[in-house]
Amino acid sequence: MQNGQIDVKAEANDFAAEIGGVDLAAGFSEETFRAIRGAITRHKVLVFRDQHLDDDAHLAFAERFGPLEGHINTATRHDRLPKIQVFQNVDQAGEPTGVHPERGTLVWHTDKSYVARPSLFTILRSPSVAKTGGETLFADMARAYGALAGPAVQRLDGLRAVHDWKRSREKSDERPATAAEIAAAPPVDHPLVRTHPDTGARTLYMGNHASHILDMDRAEGEALLADLERHATQDKFIYRHRWRDNDVLLWDNRCTMHCVMPYDAAKERRIVRRAVVQGDPPG
Numbered sequence: 001m002q003n004g005q006i007d008v009k010a011e012a013n014d015f016a017a018e019i020g021g022v023d024l025a026a027g028f029s030e031e032t033f034r035a036i037r038g039a040i041t042r043h044k045v046l047v048f049r050d051q052h053l054d055d056d057a058h059l060a061f062a063e064r065f066g067p068l069e070g071h072i073n074t075a076t077r078h079d080r081l082p083k084i085q086v087f088q089n090v091d092q093a094g095e096p097t098g099v100h101p102e103r104g105t106l107v108w109h110t111d112k113s114y115v116a117r118p119s120l121f122t123i124l125r126s127p128s129v130a131k132t133g134g135e136t137l138f139a140d141m142a143r144a145y146g147a148l149a150g151p152a153v154q155r156l157d158g159l160r161a162v163h164d165w166k167r168s169r170e171k172s173d174e175r176p177a178t179a180a181e182i183a184a185a186p187p188v189d190h191p192l193v194r195t196h197p198d199t200g201a202r203t204l205y206m207g208n209h210a211s212h213i214l215d216m217d218r219a220e221g222e223a224l225l226a227d228l229e230r231h232a233t234q235d236k237f238i239y240r241h242r243w244r245d246n247d248v249l250l251w252d253n254r255c256t257m258h259c260v261m262p263y264d265a266a267k268e269r270r271i272v273r274r275a276v277v278q279g280d281p282p283g
């Protein structure tokens with residue numbers, strides 16, 4: 001399908017689309033930008049294949065969508081460009097280390113939901129990908145919410161989930177949060193069901209950073225979040241992205257969750273780089 005100056009090839013259920021006809025490194029017109037902006041609103045996850053961006057071009061593309069944010073985890077910060085994060089399992093000689101760089105990416109989450117203004121869009125590119133495993137799965141949280149029925153839905157409206165970086169690290173079996181990280185990201189609460197400002201769609205907003213439900217028995221809240229995650233991550237709500245070298249992905253964190261599938265970090269080289277556009281407080 002032709003849409004403005006880009007080609008849009010959507011998945012069968014309209015969740016995720018591959019975008020052709022644009023060279024992100026070469027720059028593009030405002031009209032093309034508007035077409036991309038329209039496509040992300042509709043499809044939530046966009047895939048651009050065979051893009052040859054360096055870090056500066058990656059940053060420039062991301063900045064078209066708004067101000068970028070840094071990350072409290074300085075271990076993955078780019079040496080020269082602090083708004084770029086590097087996730088890789090290779091050492092300086094380019095050999096696999098056997099260690100996935102961030103275990104929190106292996107569990108379902110939405111980026112940086114543990115801050116008051118969580119991430120809007122994430123732009124991730126893949127200079128080198130695992131040949132087996134390492135796919136990224138996305139869950140359509142608007143469709144997942146829409147598929148809930150009856151009293152279960154009414155129960156969710158008005159609830160607020162507490163999102164907590166420190167607890168999130170514990171749950172994903174990562175190194176403990178540092179004192180500086182805890183000071184920079186104390187727990188925050190967001191509506192469990194938020195309204196997408198561009199579409200008006202109601203969408204579940206949760207994931208691994210969500211530790212429990214505000215003003216609810218702790219165990220009961222954890223069980224509710226686990227139930228909702230099981231519901232939202234059924235195959236019918238999922239897009240599975242099989243990475244190729246030089247893919248660029250753009251996704252909307254307000255209405256999706258994602259996680260990385262396991263791969264053999266001792267054998268496969270996986271290098272991805274990320275820039276994140278700052279969002280607004282969920283409402």
Ligand SMILES: [Fe+2]
Nearest residue numbers: 105110111258
């Ligand atoms: Fe993520």
